[in-house]
Amino acid sequence: MGYAAPMPLSRRVALVLPLLAHPALAQAPLIRIGSKNFTEQLVLGELWAQALEAAGARVERRLNLGGTLIAQQALLNDQIDLYPEYTGTGLGVVLKEDTAGTPEQVLARVTAGYAARFGLDWIAPSGIDNGNVLLVVPATAQRLGLATLTDLARVAGTLTLSAGSEFADRADGLPGLRRVYGMQFKRLRQFSALGLRYAALRHGQADVVNGYATDWQIAAGGFVSLTDDRAFWPPYQLCGVARRPALQAFPRLATVLEPLNRRLDNAVMQRLNREVDQDGDEPREVAARFLREARG
Numbered sequence: 001m002g003y004a005a006p007m008p009l010s011r012r013v014a015l016v017l018p019l020l021a022h023p024a025l026a027q028a029p030l031i032r033i034g035s036k037n038f039t040e041q042l043v044l045g046e047l048w049a050q051a052l053e054a055a056g057a058r059v060e061r062r063l064n065l066g067g068t069l070i071a072q073q074a075l076l077n078d079q080i081d082l083y084p085e086y087t088g089t090g091l092g093v094v095l096k097e098d099t100a101g102t103p104e105q106v107l108a109r110v111t112a113g114y115a116a117r118f119g120l121d122w123i124a125p126s127g128i129d130n131g132n133v134l135l136v137v138p139a140t141a142q143r144l145g146l147a148t149l150t151d152l153a154r155v156a157g158t159l160t161l162s163a164g165s166e167f168a169d170r171a172d173g174l175p176g177l178r179r180v181y182g183m184q185f186k187r188l189r190q191f192s193a194l195g196l197r198y199a200a201l202r203h204g205q206a207d208v209v210n211g212y213a214t215d216w217q218i219a220a221g222g223f224v225s226l227t228d229d230r231a232f233w234p235p236y237q238l239c240g241v242a243r244r245p246a247l248q249a250f251p252r253l254a255t256v257l258e259p260l261n262r263r264l265d266n267a268v269m270q271r272l273n274r275e276v277d278q279d280g281d282e283p284r285e286v287a288a289r290f291l292r293e294a295r296g
Contacts, residue, residue: 028058029249034071034080035063039276039283040130040214040269044084046287048240048257054291055256063283068093072241075120081246082253086130088234090114090122090241099234103129106235114241121242124257127265128238130214132172134161135223140207148229152208153181160187162197162206172233173210180232198223213266216274238264263294 031052035045045063053059062080065071072094074080090110092099097113099106111122136146144155152159167173168188177183189206191197198217200206211218213236218225240257247253275286 028056029246030058030060031082031246031250031253032060032062032080034065034074034083036068036071036083037064037066039273041084042283043269043272043276043286044238046283047260047290048082048084050284050287050291051256051260052250052253055252057250057253075241075243076118078243080243082240082242084238085122085241086236086238087122088131088236092234100231101234103235103237107237107239119244121244121247123240123242123247123254124261126238126261127263128214128269129235129266130212130238130269131228131236132233133211133213133218133225133228135201135209135211135218135225136207137201138222138224141224141226146224146226148227149177149181149183149232150229152226153177153183156183156185156208158186159207160189160205161185161208161210162189162191162200163210164194164197165190165192167210176232180230214269214273216270216277219267219270220274220278260291260294 033045033049035041042063049059049061068089071083087106087110088099091097095113114120197209201209272286275281
């Protein structure tokens with residue numbers, strides 16, 4: 001280990017002065033925000049962090065943690081205080097319960113389940129519902145008369161599906177579509193990378209693609225999202241999951257996030273995801289720009 005020279009006195013004084021000038025900041029509650037490891041979660045984590053900082057909280061960012069169970073365990077282990085989660089994921093993956101129901105019913109069930117089992121609270125529901133979708137190009141929708149998954153099931157045997165590597169085996173993938181809709185595709189092309197799935201659709205190498213409702217490629221490509229008319233997929237409403245000590249330490253936490261989350265819907269989230277993934281902006285830049293726009 002190399003020797004680190006002592007910090008010059010002038011530099012140490014400069015670092016301390018802001019805290020002396022703003023003693024309230026030093027006493028402000030600390031909120032540790034986590035997120036999962038994909039673009040949407042990073043943007044949401046930054047949005048919440050910057051909004052809470054503007055409201056007077058100290059925020060520590062612990063973003064890009066990993067998948068659902070890693071983020072959930074971080075909450076239970078007192079490593080984070082808050083992270084963005086989806087109702088269908090919480091109910092099905094964490095609580096391992098049946099996910100059938102309306103968005104309101106699923107939110108009520110996941111809220112009750114987390115409170116009873118973990119002492120965690122679901123807060124600040126948003127307008128985002130980032131569930132599974134099947135999409136086609138407009139020409140295909142028009143030629144085959146496709147508006148719903150029931151319509152798609154009628155002609156799926158002549159079509160190629162572009163989907164993720166797990167979609168063939170997951171209960172909420174092809175097995176479920178066969179069970180609920182009788183849907184059987186002529187061919188399945190599997191791609192781990194989401195961008196490759198959309199590229200296959202765009203270049204005519206597939207007729208249908210499996211994506212998520214807030215994918216930026218949907219609006220950018222003008223793709224048609226087919227309605228899940230038999231409610232096969234559960235709602236995936238985006239909310240916050242928070243530790244109660246954090247809510248007690250900063251009682252305004254939920255009221256700060258609620259009006260912000262009400263501004264977020266699938267179309268807005270598609271745009272924010274595009275600004276990161278396609279335009280190359282950093283999540284913190286995208287979040288700061290959105291908050292400036294929200295303030296008018």
